Amino acid sequence: MRDFDAIIIGTGQAGPPLAGRLAAEGMTVAIIERKHVGGTCVNTGCMPTKALVASAYAAHLARRASDYGLELDGTLRVDMPKVKARSHQVTLNARKNNIEWLQGMERCSLIEGHARFESRNTVRVGEELLRAPRIFVNVGGRAAVPDFPGIDRVPYLTNSSIVLLDRVPAHLVIIGGSYIGLEFAQIYRRFGAEVTVVEKGDRVIGREDPDVSEAIRKILEEEGIRFRTGAECIRLDPHPDGMAVGVDCTEGAPTVIGSDVLLATGRRPNTDDLGVDKAGLEVDERGYIKVQDDLSTTVEGIWALGDCNGKGAFTHTAYNDFEIVAANLLDGEDRRVSDRIPGYALYIDPSLGRVGMTETQAVKAGKKVLVGKRPMSRVGRAIEKGETQGFMKIVADADTRSILGAAILGTGGDEAIHGVLDMMNAGATFDTLRWAVPIHPTVSELWPTVVQEMSPI
Known part of the structure; x- marks a missing residue:
């Protein structure tokens, strides 16, 4: 002892x-x-x-x-x-x-x-x-491994093993359309793999607001990533070309044939x-x-x-x-x-920075909600960099004038979100953020403008 x-x-x-x-x-x-x-x-x-x-x-x-x-x-x-x-x-x-x-x-x-x-x-x-x-x-x-039918009959990757992969899969099928799955989807698509994301829900990253979820899917689809949402009864079977992933979606073929499969179904x-x-x-x-x-x-x-x-x-x-x-x-x-005020980022490109409540959560909580939104195509820094996908969004309480949350899907979003996060931690109202004088040219300089564009929903 x-x-x-x-x-x-x-x-x-x-x-x-x-x-x-x-x-x-x-x-x-x-x-x-x-x-x-x-x-x-x-x-x-x-x-x-x-x-x-x-x-x-x-x-x-x-x-x-x-x-x-x-x-x-x-x-x-x-x-x-x-x-x-x-x-x-x-x-x-x-x-x-x-x-x-x-x-x-x-x-x-x-x-x-x-x-x-x-x-x-x-x-x-x-x-x-x-x-x-x-x-x-x-x-x-560690990665959760669901008891899908056939899971014991095929080799599979998790976040732990895929980071040690020294080859580009011919066709990577990713089961799970949330944060881990989407990051690896874009990584391997940019490395040259065909990529299909299989998600049981009706949209990817379902905890985000629908406009964020839809924008992320569009960005990834434009890079050639395919999505199969609404997948039920997911199953895996060996196949001469690798493996067959049964999806049973409401649309499209009932099976996806891939060379490799990544399980991104939670922790x-x-x-x-x-x-x-x-x-x-x-x-x-x-x-x-x-x-x-x-x-x-x-x-x-x-x-x-x-x-x-x-x-x-x-x-x-x-x-x-x-x-x-x-x-x-x-x-x-x-x-x-x-x-603790919750904040996190999704590291696709462009990244998603998130803090506090989503619009959906604020409405569900019975708040009198104000929302401001601005496309990245109207952000000078994004235009200069040639990276204009996504948008900035802020959610506030009309009665208390407190900032409830924000999201930025856009270039530098993982860094620019901190301007709002810091205001929230300091207990400042959106009036304080509105009168901040941020540096030009940055993405963060648009937060006061987004505040001025808030309106009731």
Whole structure:
């Protein structure tokens, strides 16, 4: 038995910085990782995928060179092994930096192995038992694999395996028309693959407003990506050309033949082999650890952070989980998850930046809603760059004059959304945003104009 002041299970975005804060306060810390240090973001998520997005964007720009008055001789060739090597090196560098950080941290022990609870305050890693009065669960999540008929008869890709692919599929069939699926759809289409997206719902990214969803589909269709929505009874069968994906859509052929299939049907938490029952932890029907608003669990002395608590599925929300726990435990604050304004991005090109409520959600909540909208074709920065797809949109409460949410599907959308996000975090009304004086020429400079164009719906 080894005793510590704190044990952290998992080295995702919340784990290492929390280890740093606890160790700096004089605590002895054990941080445990069963596979790759850095979690999803570093190894199979943000970093490798956004490196692939960058390569795909470069390919897209090269094909459009003549639009900018440039002439390139010859045919563009995608060197997929080199693309993959570049992407993977980004992961390896980040992983190495995290390992060196943790190993060089005073009073912190980085332990390799699979951690399982033995009791409320004891964790087993192999033959070793570790004990601490404070345990922080940061085990993350993985791709969900639905029990489609035939799933055990064909090879399939997930987000973890496709980032290591060193070839371009002849025809990539993606099951799931949400954020992960759409990013990979555009990446591999720009690399030269045929791509078909199969979605059970009647439209892609169904949590977004219909105008956002329809605009994204149109953008991707213009690049040659095919969509099969309303797909029911999805099934997979071996085929001489790869595999057959049964879709049973209301329109079109009942089967799509592809060389490869990517499952992009959601995520599940890594809690099924954690021994949560021995610790007395409660989980919901999907396996997420139940937490209070301060991220404490139903068991005293145990907290759950990151993807495994169901309170956020992003790197930035996991990091904010660390900030909340550290502030409450070490700084005497009273931070809550419910204070967090939700924001995220979809990294297709052009990107979608989103914060707060959608228009649909605001109306459903009974708000007296004002909406302002402006096409990117009327944004000077977008025109100058030759990237005029999409639009900007802001949603506000007519009675309180508070900003309820915003979306920008357009060039730089992932960055430009922060002008609204920061206003919302500061509790400013849309009047404050209206009188901001943003820099020209930028995309963000149009937010005051969009505010002035708001009208009731």
